[in-house]
Amino acid sequence: MTEPGGTTRVAAPPGVPLRQDTVADATATPDREQPYAALGLTADEYARIGATLGRRPTDAELAIYSVMWSEHCSYKSSRKHLRQFAAKAPATDVLLAGIGQNAGVVDVGHGYAVTFKIESHNHPSYVEPFQGAATGVGGIVRDILAMGARPVAVMDSLRFGPADAPDTQRVLPGVVGGISFYGNCLGLPNIGGELAFDPCYLGNPLVNALCVGVLRPEDLKLAAATGPGNQVVLLGSRTGPDGIGGASVLASASFGGSGEGAKRPSVQVGDPFMEKLLVECCLELYHAGLVVGVQDLGAAGVACATTELSAGGGTGMRVALDRVPLRDASLGPAEILMSESQERMMAIVTPANVAPVLSICAKWDVPATVIGEVTDSGRLEMTWHGAPVVDIPPSSAANDGPVYDRPARRPDSQDALASDDAGRLPRPAGPAAASALRADLLLLVGSAEGGDKAWVTEQYDRYVRGDTVLAMPHDAGLLRIDAETGLGVALATDGNGRYCHLDPYAGTQLALAEAHRNVAASGARPLAVTNCLNFGSPEDPAVMWQFTEAVRGLADGCQQLGVPVTGGNVSFYNQTGPTAIRPTPVVGVLGVHDDVRRRVPSGFGLPDAAIVLLGHTRAEFGGSLWAWLRHGHLGGRPPAVDLAAERSLADVLVAAAAEQLVATAHDLSDGGLAMALAEACLTGGTGCAVTLPGDAATFLFSESAARVIVAVRPGSELAFRQLCATNGVPATDIGQTGGTALEIAGWFSVPLAELADLHGSALPALFG
Amino acid sequence: MPSFVVNVMLKPEIHDPQGDAIASACHRLGFPQVASVRQGKRFVIEVSEPASEQRIAELAAELLANPVIEEFSVHPA
Structure with missing residues (x-):
C-alpha cells in the first residue's frame, strides 16, 4: 500500500522476475525478434526506431514508441493537414495557448481566461458503454486541469445507431449513465451537446466529451519539465493493467517477459471521487506556486507524460519505474508505461518544494510519489530496480514520429450522390397539402x-x-464567470454527418456555422473553436479525401469567421468492417458574453x-x-x-x-x-x-x-x-x-x- | 424450494474504487492491517421447480453480471 502523500519504494515482489530487457541486452542481442507488428508498428516504423537509437529498442522502449507513434497519440495521418489550422488562423490577440497544448486557452477579459477542448472516447464506449463514457469525461477534465484551470462544466456530443436497434438499447443508456455518473459525482454541470441517430453509427457510436475551465491568465500551466534537478511527482491513483489492451496489443504473451498473464487488456474504470480530490489538490498546488510544469495522464499514460514533459522542456528526465505505485504487483516496465489507469497527473516540482507538495497531497488523500528527476542530458532514461531499460531522446517519441501523406481520392460515387437532388422529392401539394404538412411536422x-x-x-x-445561466434545451450552454460584472462564456457543439456525407468541405463549414450561430443566439460573441474529427480508416483513400476536405473546410471557415482553432482531437478508424461512419467532424465554438443578465x-x-x-x-x-x-x-x-x-x-x-x-x-x-x-x-x-x-x-x-x-x-x-x-x-x-x-x-x-x-x-x- | 447463490465480482484486473474506499475506511477505523478490499454482489435465487446451474449461469450472464468487467460463480444454496 502506498501511504497517502508518502513516497513509496517498491521492492520487487516475490514471483515477479526482476529480469527485464535492458539497454545492455538490446545492444548485446541486436537480432532478437520483437513483436512490433502486434504492437501496431509497421516494419518501417520499427526500423526507424532502430535508426534513432542505433540499436534495437528494449521491450520498454518499444512500448513507448508503439503508443506514442500510434495514430491516436501521434496524429501521423492527420498532422500534415492539421497545420492549416495554424497557417490559416485569423489574427487574434486573445489566444494564450493554442494547438499542441493540452487545450487551447483564450483571454476573455476582466482578468479571466478560459480553456476548453473536445475529445473522443468512441471505441471504449462501444466495448463498455458506462465506463467508456465515464472515463471519457474524466480524461477531458484532466486535460483542462493540466492547463492550470478549474474545470467548470462539461458537454457531450453523442451519436448512436438507429434508436430502435437492439444494440442502441444497450449502448445509449450505458453511455448516458456513465456520463451522468462521472459528471454528477464530480460536481460539474453538463450544459449542452448533441444527441443524434443514424444507421452508420450502429457498430461505432460517437462519444465526444468537452470540458471548459476557468483560470487567471498568470496561472496558465504548460506541459514542460524544466530545471535540471527538479523532481518528477506522480499524483493520484495507483497504476494497474487498465487499458493496456487499448494500445491494441500485448496480445502477445511473450511480450514484456513477465510470463503468462503479462497481457491483460482490461476496461478502465473511472473513480470520480478520486478525480475530485485530484482537481482540488492540483488547484491548491498551483495556487501555492509549487508546480513548475504539469501534465495529465491519459492515453499512453506514463509513456506520454514523461516524453511530452521532457520534450516540452527541452530537457532530459531520469525515472525509476519501479517507484510507480502499483495496484497489481506483477506489472513490468512495459505495462506500467502503457497503462491507462485513470485519475493520475504528473507534476514537476523543485527539490525544495517536494515536502510541501507531498503534504498538500496527503491532506487531500491523493497518493503522491517522487518517481524521477529532470536532467540536462536530453535523454529520457528509465530504470527498473537499478537496471537501465529506457534511454531515448524524448522528442523522438513525443514530436518527431512518422508523418504520413496518405493517398486521398474523391470517390466516384460522390457524383451520383450529388446528382440525386433532394429538390425532386415530392412535397405536400394539392388539396391534401395542409394535412400532409401538418403530418410531416x-x-x-x-x-x-x-x-x-x-x-x-x-x-x-x-x-x-450555481453558475449555469442557460443549458439544454437552449441553443448554447451559458456559464457565468464573474458574478460582479456578469461576464460569461457560451459554448455549443454541432456536427452533421448527413451534410458531410454529401460534401465534407461544406458540411464541416455548416457545422462550424451552426455552432457559431448557436453561441451568438445566446448573445455571446464567438471567439474560438475546438473540434473532434470523427472519421473512418485513414488507409481508405475515400475516407482520407473526406478528412482532407473537412480540415480544409474548417480552416477556411474559421479564417472567414475570424475565430481561431485552438485545439482538438482526431478519431480515425471509426468503422464497422469495411464500412466507415459518415464523416462526422464535431465543431465546438466558445463565445464571450459581456453580461449574462442579458442572455437570450x-x-x-x-x-x-x-x-x-x-x-x-x-x-x-x-x-x-x-x-x-x-x-x-x-x-x-x-x-x-x-x-x-x-x-x-x-x-x-x-x-x-x-x-x-x-x-x-x-x-x-x-x-x-x-x-x-x-x-x-x-x-x-x-x-x-x-x-x-x-x-x-x-x-x-x-x-x-x-x-x-x-x-x-x-x-x-x-x-x-x-x-x-x-x-x-x-x-x-x-x-x-x-x-x-x-x-x-x-x-x-x-x-x-x-x-x-x-x-x-x-x-x-x-x-x- | 431449491435455491442458488450467484456471486458476482469485478474481474481481478479491474479497478475497484468502492473496494479501495472501503479499505481506506478500514484504516481510519483502526484496522491498519487491511491490505485491500474487493467488493462484489451476492444473489440468492429461489426456483419453483428444479433448474440446472447452467440455466442460472445463463441468467447471471444476461442480467446479474456485466461479463465485460465482471465474473460470477453459481452454487446450489
Whole structure:
C-alpha cells in the first residue's frame, strides 16, 4: 500500500522476475525478434526506431514508441493537414495557448481566461458503454486541469445507431449513465451537446466529451519539465493493467517477459471521487506556486507524460519505474508505461518544494510519489530496480514520429450522390397539402432525431456550482464567470454527418456555422473553436479525401469567421468492417458574453412579440431531416454556405442581446423553421401564429443556413429592424407569439399539448 | 424450494474504487492491517421447480453480471 502523500519504494515482489530487457541486452542481442507488428508498428516504423537509437529498442522502449507513434497519440495521418489550422488562423490577440497544448486557452477579459477542448472516447464506449463514457469525461477534465484551470462544466456530443436497434438499447443508456455518473459525482454541470441517430453509427457510436475551465491568465500551466534537478511527482491513483489492451496489443504473451498473464487488456474504470480530490489538490498546488510544469495522464499514460514533459522542456528526465505505485504487483516496465489507469497527473516540482507538495497531497488523500528527476542530458532514461531499460531522446517519441501523406481520392460515387437532388422529392401539394404538412411536422417533432432530449439531459446535473445561466434545451450552454460584472462564456457543439456525407468541405463549414450561430443566439460573441474529427480508416483513400476536405473546410471557415482553432482531437478508424461512419467532424465554438443578465433564451416566453425570420430561405432539402425522415433520402447538395452572412447575423444577434431588443432567439438547423418554431413554443411554453412568406413546404422544412428566428421585445421593433438593415441581414416578419397552439396561418394548427406529448414521448417510448 | 447463490465480482484486473474506499475506511477505523478490499454482489435465487446451474449461469450472464468487467460463480444454496 502506498501511504497517502508518502513516497513509496517498491521492492520487487516475490514471483515477479526482476529480469527485464535492458539497454545492455538490446545492444548485446541486436537480432532478437520483437513483436512490433502486434504492437501496431509497421516494419518501417520499427526500423526507424532502430535508426534513432542505433540499436534495437528494449521491450520498454518499444512500448513507448508503439503508443506514442500510434495514430491516436501521434496524429501521423492527420498532422500534415492539421497545420492549416495554424497557417490559416485569423489574427487574434486573445489566444494564450493554442494547438499542441493540452487545450487551447483564450483571454476573455476582466482578468479571466478560459480553456476548453473536445475529445473522443468512441471505441471504449462501444466495448463498455458506462465506463467508456465515464472515463471519457474524466480524461477531458484532466486535460483542462493540466492547463492550470478549474474545470467548470462539461458537454457531450453523442451519436448512436438507429434508436430502435437492439444494440442502441444497450449502448445509449450505458453511455448516458456513465456520463451522468462521472459528471454528477464530480460536481460539474453538463450544459449542452448533441444527441443524434443514424444507421452508420450502429457498430461505432460517437462519444465526444468537452470540458471548459476557468483560470487567471498568470496561472496558465504548460506541459514542460524544466530545471535540471527538479523532481518528477506522480499524483493520484495507483497504476494497474487498465487499458493496456487499448494500445491494441500485448496480445502477445511473450511480450514484456513477465510470463503468462503479462497481457491483460482490461476496461478502465473511472473513480470520480478520486478525480475530485485530484482537481482540488492540483488547484491548491498551483495556487501555492509549487508546480513548475504539469501534465495529465491519459492515453499512453506514463509513456506520454514523461516524453511530452521532457520534450516540452527541452530537457532530459531520469525515472525509476519501479517507484510507480502499483495496484497489481506483477506489472513490468512495459505495462506500467502503457497503462491507462485513470485519475493520475504528473507534476514537476523543485527539490525544495517536494515536502510541501507531498503534504498538500496527503491532506487531500491523493497518493503522491517522487518517481524521477529532470536532467540536462536530453535523454529520457528509465530504470527498473537499478537496471537501465529506457534511454531515448524524448522528442523522438513525443514530436518527431512518422508523418504520413496518405493517398486521398474523391470517390466516384460522390457524383451520383450529388446528382440525386433532394429538390425532386415530392412535397405536400394539392388539396391534401395542409394535412400532409401538418403530418410531416409531427413526424419530425416526434422522431428520435427531432424529439425532446430531456430523457437524456435530465440525467445530468445542469446547475451544480450555481453558475449555469442557460443549458439544454437552449441553443448554447451559458456559464457565468464573474458574478460582479456578469461576464460569461457560451459554448455549443454541432456536427452533421448527413451534410458531410454529401460534401465534407461544406458540411464541416455548416457545422462550424451552426455552432457559431448557436453561441451568438445566446448573445455571446464567438471567439474560438475546438473540434473532434470523427472519421473512418485513414488507409481508405475515400475516407482520407473526406478528412482532407473537412480540415480544409474548417480552416477556411474559421479564417472567414475570424475565430481561431485552438485545439482538438482526431478519431480515425471509426468503422464497422469495411464500412466507415459518415464523416462526422464535431465543431465546438466558445463565445464571450459581456453580461449574462442579458442572455437570450431560445423559447418563446413573452406573448404578443413579433416573430422575425432572419436570413434567406431557399428550397434546400439536401441532407435535411425532412428528406431523411419523410423520404429516407440522402442525396444532392447540402445547404449553401455563406460565412459572410453568418458573421453579419452573429453581429446582429450580439448587438440585439446587448441592447435587449429581443426576448428569444433560436437558430434554424435540422428540420428548418418547422422544428425551430415547435422547439421555441415548447421550450418557452408559449404558442405562436405564423404566416409563411412563400412556398409552405420550403419555408417549413428547408434547412438553408444563416437563419435564426427571434421574438422582438414589444416597442423595440423599429430599432431591431434598423439594426438588421445596418448589418445587411434580411429580416422578414412572420408572425406573433402567444396562444396555446403552433398555428401556421392558412395551413394548419397544432395545440401545444399535442405537440408536447409527441415531442416528449419520443425518447421515453424507446428507452423507458 | 431449491435455491442458488450467484456471486458476482469485478474481474481481478479491474479497478475497484468502492473496494479501495472501503479499505481506506478500514484504516481510519483502526484496522491498519487491511491490505485491500474487493467488493462484489451476492444473489440468492429461489426456483419453483428444479433448474440446472447452467440455466442460472445463463441468467447471471444476461442480467446479474456485466461479463465485460465482471465474473460470477453459481452454487446450489
